[in-house]
Amino acid sequence: MTDLHESSGPDAALRADIRRLGTLLGQTLARQEGPPLLDLVEEIRALVRSDAEAAATRLAGMDVTTGTKLARAFSTYFHLANITEQVHRARDLRRQRATQGGWLDQAAKLIAERGVPAEEIAAAARRLAVRPVFTAHPTEAARRSILSKLRAVADELDAETANAVLYGASDEGPTNRRLAELLDLLWQTDELRLDRPDPTDEARNAIYYLRDLYAAATPQVLDDLADTLRGLGVETSPTARPLTFGTWIGGDRDGNPFVTPLVTRDVLLIQYEHGIQATEAALEGLISEVSVSRRLRAVSLDLSASLATDLDALPEVSARFRRTNAEEPYRLKARCIKAKLANTRLRLSRGTPHVPGRDYRGSAELIADLELMRASLARNSGQLTAIGRLATAIRTVSAFGLHLATMDVREHAEAHHGVLAQFYSQVGEVTDYSTMPRGERTKLLAEELAGRRPLSTVDTPLTEAARKTFNVFGTIREVQERFGVEVIESYIISMTMGADDVLAAVVLAREAGLIDVHSGRARIGFVPLLETPAELNAGGELLDELLSMPAYRAIVAARGHVQEVMLGYSDSNKEAGITTSQWSIHKAQRALRDVAARHGVRLRLFHGRGGTVGRGGGPTHEAILAQPYGTLDGAIKVTEQGEVISDKYTLPSLARENLELTLAAVLQSALLHTTPRQPAEMLERWNETMELVSDAAFRQYRSLVENPDLPAYFWASTPTELLGALNIGSRPAKRPNTGAGLSGLRAIPWVFGWTQTRQIVPGWFGVGTGLAAAREAGLSDVLAEMHRNWHFFGTFLSNVEMMLTKTDLNIARRYVQTLVPKPLHPIFEKIEEEYERTKSEVLAVTASPALLENSPVLQRTLAVRDTYLEPLHHLQVALLRQYRDSGAAGRAVATAPGGRRAPGDGTALERALLTTVNGIAAGMRNTG
Numbered sequence: 001m002t003d004l005h006e007s008s009g010p011d012a013a014l015r016a017d018i019r020r021l022g023t024l025l026g027q028t029l030a031r032q033e034g035p036p037l038l039d040l041v042e043e044i045r046a047l048v049r050s051d052a053e054a055a056a057t058r059l060a061g062m063d064v065t066t067g068t069k070l071a072r073a074f075s076t077y078f079h080l081a082n083i084t085e086q087v088h089r090a091r092d093l094r095r096q097r098a099t100q101g102g103w104l105d106q107a108a109k110l111i112a113e114r115g116v117p118a119e120e121i122a123a124a125a126r127r128l129a130v131r132p133v134f135t136a137h138p139t140e141a142a143r144r145s146i147l148s149k150l151r152a153v154a155d156e157l158d159a160e161t162a163n164a165v166l167y168g169a170s171d172e173g174p175t176n177r178r179l180a181e182l183l184d185l186l187w188q189t190d191e192l193r194l195d196r197p198d199p200t201d202e203a204r205n206a207i208y209y210l211r212d213l214y215a216a217a218t219p220q221v222l223d224d225l226a227d228t229l230r231g232l233g234v235e236t237s238p239t240a241r242p243l244t245f246g247t248w249i250g251g252d253r254d255g256n257p258f259v260t261p262l263v264t265r266d267v268l269l270i271q272y273e274h275g276i277q278a279t280e281a282a283l284e285g286l287i288s289e290v291s292v293s294r295r296l297r298a299v300s301l302d303l304s305a306s307l308a309t310d311l312d313a314l315p316e317v318s319a320r321f322r323r324t325n326a327e328e329p330y331r332l333k334a335r336c337i338k339a340k341l342a343n344t345r346l347r348l349s350r351g352t353p354h355v356p357g358r359d360y361r362g363s364a365e366l367i368a369d370l371e372l373m374r375a376s377l378a379r380n381s382g383q384l385t386a387i388g389r390l391a392t393a394i395r396t397v398s399a400f401g402l403h404l405a406t407m408d409v410r411e412h413a414e415a416h417h418g419v420l421a422q423f424y425s426q427v428g429e430v431t432d433y434s435t436m437p438r439g440e441r442t443k444l445l446a447e448e449l450a451g452r453r454p455l456s457t458v459d460t461p462l463t464e465a466a467r468k469t470f471n472v473f474g475t476i477r478e479v480q481e482r483f484g485v486e487v488i489e490s491y492i493i494s495m496t497m498g499a500d501d502v503l504a505a506v507v508l509a510r511e512a513g514l515i516d517v518h519s520g521r522a523r524i525g526f527v528p529l530l531e532t533p534a535e536l537n538a539g540g541e542l543l544d545e546l547l548s549m550p551a552y553r554a555i556v557a558a559r560g561h562v563q564e565v566m567l568g569y570s571d572s573n574k575e576a577g578i579t580t581s582q583w584s585i586h587k588a589q590r591a592l593r594d595v596a597a598r599h600g601v602r603l604r605l606f607h608g609r610g611g612t613v614g615r616g617g618g619p620t621h622e623a624i625l626a627q628p629y630g631t632l633d634g635a636i637k638v639t640e641q642g643e644v645i646s647d648k649y650t651l652p653s654l655a656r657e658n659l660e661l662t663l664a665a666v667l668q669s670a671l672l673h674t675t676p677r678q679p680a681e682m683l684e685r686w687n688e689t690m691e692l693v694s695d696a697a698f699r700q701y702r703s704l705v706e707n708p709d710l711p712a713y714f715w716a717s718t719p720t721e722l723l724g725a726l727n728i729g730s731r732p733a734k735r736p737n738t739g740a741g742l743s744g745l746r747a748i749p750w751v752f753g754w755t756q757t758r759q760i761v762p763g764w765f766g767v768g769t770g771l772a773a774a775r776e777a778g779l780s781d782v783l784a785e786m787h788r789n790w791h792f793f794g795t796f797l798s799n800v801e802m803m804l805t806k807t808d809l810n811i812a813r814r815y816v817q818t819l820v821p822k823p824l825h826p827i828f829e830k831i832e833e834e835y836e837r838t839k840s841e842v843l844a845v846t847a848s849p850a851l852l853e854n855s856p857v858l859q860r861t862l863a864v865r866d867t868y869l870e871p872l873h874h875l876q877v878a879l880l881r882q883y884r885d886s887g888a889a890g891r892a893v894a895t896a897p898g899g900r901r902a903p904g905d906g907t908a909l910e911r912a913l914l915t916t917v918n919g920i921a922a923g924m925r926n927t928g
Contacts, residue, residue, distance in 0.1 A: 075919030103664035127634030133246035217655035300376035362484020363401035416504035445503035473512035496528035522558035531568030540591025570747030577701030624665035697770030718753030763803025768838030
């Protein structure tokens with residue numbers, strides 16, 4: 001089922017494995033469905049290459065059952081191609097590591113060459129705080145059942161390679177038999193979900209990756225970091241937390257009615273259960289290995305005293321272990337820790353109070369117990385184990401805690417004002433809170449925060465919606481007391497447009513007892529989320545206003561003088577286009593950096609990046625290095641979601657590489673990018689040019705999205721109405737009460753629709769007009785200079801180039817001609833015109849004859865994928881027309897109570913369509 005015939009070149013081994021799996025897939029199709037299906041697949045592939053029109057006609061006349069099987073065949077091929085590419089990417093990285101060192105080695109070499117003093121490196125290491133944040137944003141179309149089988153395919157390919165290294169040329173027979181078995185199971189597994197997942201389902205999915213990260217990649221990376229810093233003359237404590245993990249799952253309430261206080265508690269309980277299991281597994285390794293006898297080596301007095309206290313408090317530790325490990329204090333201490341973990345699990349399940357010495361609340365006491373063991377070993381001839389196995393365990397526990405990932409809570413700004421309007425109405429002081437100008441509301445809330453009176457009581461009446469919003473703060477307090485303060489640290493305010501939006505959340509937190517300005521207590525920090533170009537451009541002023549308020553500044557002081565600000569890539573792109581979005585975010589970082597420095601505050605930026613370039617995606621390492629100077633002093637948070645999570649973290653070796661490259665880029669930026677790389681006059685010239693490019697691109701983009709016919713065109717030319725039926729996330733695709741237009745459509749379905757039809761407007765539209773404006777202003781040389789010397793601009797154009805390559809307007813034209821009424825066709829003509837302009841202008845700036853000229857392997861990979869994607873597109877167009885003509889599109893919106901899709905209400909036609917959606921998502925490597 002593949003025609004990758006080249007047997008030489010840098011990607012020959014990859015092509016051979018894809019060809020092999022394609023052949024095995026063909027055998028599966030013949031075995032499971034009969035030879036006619038395999039013959040049909042080959043016929044369609046050949047027809048697409050020779051006569052696209054004939055292929056489209058053939059597919060348009062195909063019955064739904066056959067079309068579904070055909071779509072599944074191509075979709076399965078893409079899944080196999082994807083996992084094989086991941087396997088080979090991991091192999092290439094391992095070879096590169098063996099010859100050139102890892103990302104941290106490369107960063108260390110640059111740091112050493114620059115001659116950075118050890119004390120500066122040590123200070124940067126102490127500030128290092130990288131946090132990938134897993135979100136439930138629905139962009140992973142593949143089910144866990146599919147992904148787990150693909151992981152098994154990867155394991156088989158890797159095991160075969162390992163055996164070949166150990167024993168010479170290997171026999172492919174056993175591997176092929178196992179692969180054939182997996183492919184049969186893959187074919188027999190339904191790729192479509194029966195029902196929409198709830199937040200606890202989403203949490204379990206994230207935990208699957210977190211447990212894998214706990215077991216292998218994270219310990220390796222943290223050990224590598226410690227070794228790298230040691231090589232630079234810096235010793236670090238194992239209890240340092242340069243890498244931690246975050247989650248929005250169970251805490252992101254913005255637009256998701258299914259995230260309730262009960263869900264938050266349930267998700268944290270699930271995380272804790274798995275965190276305890278992961279820690280127990282780590283302890284088993286210590287018990288097995290650290291068998292030091294006190295009859296041969298001394299033990300520190302504090303460890304002996306701690307062990308005696310534990311044994312008195314923990315009758316659960318069995319008499320057998322007390323006897324057999326009586327002279328092995330490290331083993332016995334580890335068994336006591338396991339007993340405390342078991343008691344912690346029991347306490348959480350029963351809801352009983354924490355008992356110090358018998359169970360753990362949070363991770364501090366657990367880490368302290370492990371530190372006692374490490375320190376004793378270090379002082380008693382066990383230095384290698386102290387900096388080896390024990391240090392690795394402590395670093396890993398410090399990274400994950402018992403909770404695995406720290407939960408962020410997020411809510412829309414207006415929800416907080418809705419609660420406060422009712423509070424103020426009850427106290428009778430303000431009757432027009434909802435209509436107050438922002439300035440007056442800010443003054444009111446600042447005075448409220450500085451005061452001492454309670455604004456509410458337990459009896460204050462609230463509407464159901466307001467009560468739900470306010471109860472979240474009580475839930476935060478409750479779960480911190482139950483699980484430990486580290487389980488929730490940040491409260492994010494979506495659509496922050498003024499200081500009053502942040503203060504509103506702070507006042508509600510004070511009412512719930514989380515904040516006390518006068519005593520210096522702040523159990524959570526507050527994070528404005530800047531999502532539109534206007535708010536990004538005003539971000540510096542907003543932060544300055546907040547930090548100038550003594551009461552708010554006291555809260556920041558209580559949080560260690562750290563202020564977090566989140567930057568929204570998705571919505572800013574949807575509103576303003578990729579050029580203005582990226583430029584606004586870049587400028588916002590500069591402004592926020594300068595304001596934070598003036599106020600003596602450390603800035604932690606939280607980058608809300610999606611998987612696609614249209615939602616801020618792209619290579620992480622390059623994106624970090626492209627940040628403005630001084631914005632990364634060691635702390636950064638970045639969202640990880642959907643197919644990006646599976647792409648980065650499914651294979652342990654890729655997970656290790658992705659974590660390491662992020663740490664390396666942040667360390668490098670913190671030490672080597674603290675001042676401008678270019679002279680001030682050059683930066684000023686680039687800024688002025690970028691402003692011109694952005695303004696022209698913005699006008700062109702807005703001329704498209706403000707076209708009153710665009711909503712009709714978008715819904716007609718794309719399969720976006722099917723996204724809800726994919727059941728890939730708990731959150732609704734549209735914001736509530738926003739009507740049928742595009743304004744309330746979330747960024748994910750917006751990108752999804754354009755991507756499925758290969759128009760990919762969010763990834764490039766307007767760029768050509770912007771670059772042309774600069775060229776026409778005589779700035780061609782400046783653009784070329786920016787491309788050569790400005791990391792931000794070079795990365796921006798590289799990502800746009802990728803999106804232009806993935807765009808295929810010949811395929812898009814098929815959607816338009818078949819599905820879109822003729823009066824709307826001028827919109828497609830506008831898209832075509834801007835595409836050609838953008839392609840031409842990008843190539844002019846990069847001085848390249850073709851897109852991706854410097855990436856021939858990627859060029860070839862995308863070209864091969866198109867051979868398999870095109871039949872899926874033709875089939876999707878034909879099925880969409882049938883679907884809409886039959887009225888199925890209207891019937892398919894049936895929902896169960898609460899807005900959920902009812903299980904089992906899809907038709908065969910809808911199922912066929914969803915299969916094409918899955919296949920195209922796999923072929924494009926993203927959904928939204």
